[in-house]
Amino acid sequence: MKTLEPTTDIVDIMDVIEQLCGIQVDNRKLYLLEHRFGELMREASYSSYAELARCARDDRGLQQQIVERITTRETLFFRDGxxxxxxxxxxxxxxxxxxxxxxxxxxxxxxxxxxxxxxxxxxxxxxxxxxxxxxxxxxxxxxxxxxxxxxxxxxxxxxxxxxxxxxxxxxxxxxxxxxxxxxxxxxxxxxxxxxxxxxxxxxxxxxxxxxxxxxxxxxxxxxxxxxxxxxxxxxxxxxxxxxxxxxxxxxxxxxxxxxxxxxxxxxxxxxxxxxxxxxxxxxxx
Ligand SMILES: C[S@@+](CC[C@H](N)C(=O)[O-])C[C@H]1O[C@@H](n2cnc3c(N)ncnc32)[C@H](O)[C@@H]1O
CATH class of the missing domain: 3.40.50.150 (Vaccinia Virus protein VP39)
Known part of the structure; x- marks a missing residue:
C-alpha cells in the first residue's frame, strides 16, 4: 500500500482527531479522511481540513460529528469465539x-x-x-x-x-x-x-x-x-x-x-x- 506524506492541512485534522478520541489515522490510510469527512466538508463548505480542524477546536457539536465519522464500529455477536x-x-x-x-x-x-x-x-x-x-x-x-x-x-x-x-x-x-x-x-x-x-x-x-x-x-x-x-x-x-x-x-x-x-x-x-x-x-x- 502506498504511504502518503501528510500535508500540514491534514496534520491539523489528524491532531484534532487524536486529541478528541485517541485515534491515530495511519499514513497509509489517509484516503479515509476523504471517505469519512468529504460529505461534511462539502455540506458545511469548509475550504480545507485545516479549516475544519480550526472550527472544531471550540465547537462541541462539530467535535461529536468528527468522532462519529472517524470511529470504526465494526462488531458482531460472539466475535472471535x-x-x-x-x-x-x-x-x-x-x-x-x-x-x-x-x-x-x-x-x-x-x-x-x-x-x-x-x-x-x-x-x-x-x-x-x-x-x-x-x-x-x-x-x-x-x-x-x-x-x-x-x-x-x-x-x-x-x-x-x-x-x-x-x-x-x-x-x-x-x-x-x-x-x-x-x-x-x-x-x-x-x-x-x-x-x-x-x-x-x-x-x-x-x-x-x-x-x-x-x-x-x-x-x-x-x-x-x-x-x-x-x-x-x-x-x-x-x-x-x-x-x-x-x-x-x-x-x-x-x-x-x-x-x-x-x-x-x-x-x-x-x-x-x-x-x-x-x-x-x-x-x-
Ligand atoms: C471496532 S469497534 C470494537 C467493538 C467491540 N469491542 C468488538 O471488538 O467487536 C471500536 C469501538 O471503539 C470506540 N471508540 C473509539 N475511540 C474511543 C474512545 N476514545 N473512547 C471510547 N470508545 C472509543 C468506537 O466508537 C467503536 O465503537
Missing part, C-alpha cells in the same frame, strides 16, 4: 466458584469497554444466562461503554437488522433472546436489564467506574498511539479485582502489556491478569 469459549468452559466457572466464598457472594461485574452497537455486551449476557441456571439469584452487572452516541443509542435500543443478527448468533439463541419486529429483531428485557449503557471517552480518567471481574477491551487500542495505549491498559489494570481478567482483540498484540499484566492461554484465547502491585518501599525512617 475463543474468548467466549475460554470464559464458558474454564474461566467463568472458576470465578463463580471463587465468588461463592467472598464478601460479595453471587456478584459479578463485567465491562464491555468500547462496546460499539452492543453485540459484545449482549453476547456476554447470553453466555452468563446459559452458564448460570440460577442467574436471577446472582447480582450481575455488565457495564457497556463507548464514545459514539450513535453506537450507544443502538446498543441501548437493542434492535438489529437481519444482517446484524446473522453474524454470530445461533438460531436457538436468536429465538431465546430476541423477538421479531417487522424486518428487525429486538433484544428481550431479560438480557437488556443485565446491562447499563453509557457514553464514555476512554482518554478520560475512569473515575467512579468501580472494579470489575472481567473487562473486554477489544479492537480499540489498535487505533491508539503507544503512549495512549499504555496509559489505557494501565488504567484498566487499576479497575480489575486481583483475580480479574482482561480480553483484548484476537488480532491485537501489544508488547508493552507485560508491564501490568501476565498472559495466559485458554481455549486458544489469550487472557491477561493484572500483576500485583509491589508496595513502594517508604524506607525505615
Amino acid at each position: 475463543s474468548p467466549f469459549q475460554a470464559l464458558q468452559h474454564k474461566l467463568l466457572p472458576e470465578i463463580i466458584d471463587a465468588r461463592s466464598t467472598t464478601r460479595f457472594p453471587r456478584r459479578l461485574r463485567l465491562w464491555s469497554a468500547a462496546c460499539s452497537s452492543g453485540q459484545e455486551p449482549y453476547s456476554l449476557a447470553i453466555m452468563i444466562r446459559e452458564l448460570l441456571p440460577d442467574v436471577d439469584r446472582w447480582d450481575i452487572q455488565i457495564l457497556a461503554s463507548d464514545i459514539s452516541s450513535t453506537a450507544i443509542a443502538q446498543a441501548k435500543q437493542g434492535v438489529y437488522s437481519e444482517h446484524e443478527i446473522s453474524r454470530g448468533l445461533s438460531p436457538a439463541q436468536l429465538h431465546r433472546y430476541f423477538r421479531k419486529e417487522g424486518s428487525q429483531w429486538r433484544v428481550q428485557d431479560k438480557l437488556r436489564s443485565m446491562i447499563r449503557f453509557e457514553e464514555r471517552n476512554f482518554l478520560q480518567p475512569f473515575n467512579t467506574v468501580g472494579l470489575f471481574d472481567i473487562v473486554f477491551c477489544r479492537n480499540l487500542a489498535i487505533y491508539f498511539s503507544d503512549c495512549n495505549r499504555r496509559d489505557l491498559f494501565s488504567r484498566i489494570a487499576d479497575q480489575l479485582v486481583d483475580d480479574g481478567l482482561l480480553f483484548i482483540g484476537a488480532q491485537e498484540y501489544h508488547a508493552d502489556m507485560s508491564e501490568r499484566f501476565s498472559m495466559e492461554q485458554h481455549c486458544r484465547a489469550t487472557v491477561y491478569r493484572p500483576k500485583k502491585r509491589i508496595p513502594q518501599n517508604r524506607g525505615l525512617g
Whole structure:
C-alpha cells in the first residue's frame, strides 16, 4: 500500500482527531479522511481540513460529528469465539466458584469497554444466562461503554437488522433472546436489564467506574498511539479485582502489556491478569 506524506492541512485534522478520541489515522490510510469527512466538508463548505480542524477546536457539536465519522464500529455477536469459549468452559466457572466464598457472594461485574452497537455486551449476557441456571439469584452487572452516541443509542435500543443478527448468533439463541419486529429483531428485557449503557471517552480518567471481574477491551487500542495505549491498559489494570481478567482483540498484540499484566492461554484465547502491585518501599525512617 502506498504511504502518503501528510500535508500540514491534514496534520491539523489528524491532531484534532487524536486529541478528541485517541485515534491515530495511519499514513497509509489517509484516503479515509476523504471517505469519512468529504460529505461534511462539502455540506458545511469548509475550504480545507485545516479549516475544519480550526472550527472544531471550540465547537462541541462539530467535535461529536468528527468522532462519529472517524470511529470504526465494526462488531458482531460472539466475535472471535475463543474468548467466549475460554470464559464458558474454564474461566467463568472458576470465578463463580471463587465468588461463592467472598464478601460479595453471587456478584459479578463485567465491562464491555468500547462496546460499539452492543453485540459484545449482549453476547456476554447470553453466555452468563446459559452458564448460570440460577442467574436471577446472582447480582450481575455488565457495564457497556463507548464514545459514539450513535453506537450507544443502538446498543441501548437493542434492535438489529437481519444482517446484524446473522453474524454470530445461533438460531436457538436468536429465538431465546430476541423477538421479531417487522424486518428487525429486538433484544428481550431479560438480557437488556443485565446491562447499563453509557457514553464514555476512554482518554478520560475512569473515575467512579468501580472494579470489575472481567473487562473486554477489544479492537480499540489498535487505533491508539503507544503512549495512549499504555496509559489505557494501565488504567484498566487499576479497575480489575486481583483475580480479574482482561480480553483484548484476537488480532491485537501489544508488547508493552507485560508491564501490568501476565498472559495466559485458554481455549486458544489469550487472557491477561493484572500483576500485583509491589508496595513502594517508604524506607525505615
Ligand atoms: C471496532 S469497534 C470494537 C467493538 C467491540 N469491542 C468488538 O471488538 O467487536 C471500536 C469501538 O471503539 C470506540 N471508540 C473509539 N475511540 C474511543 C474512545 N476514545 N473512547 C471510547 N470508545 C472509543 C468506537 O466508537 C467503536 O465503537
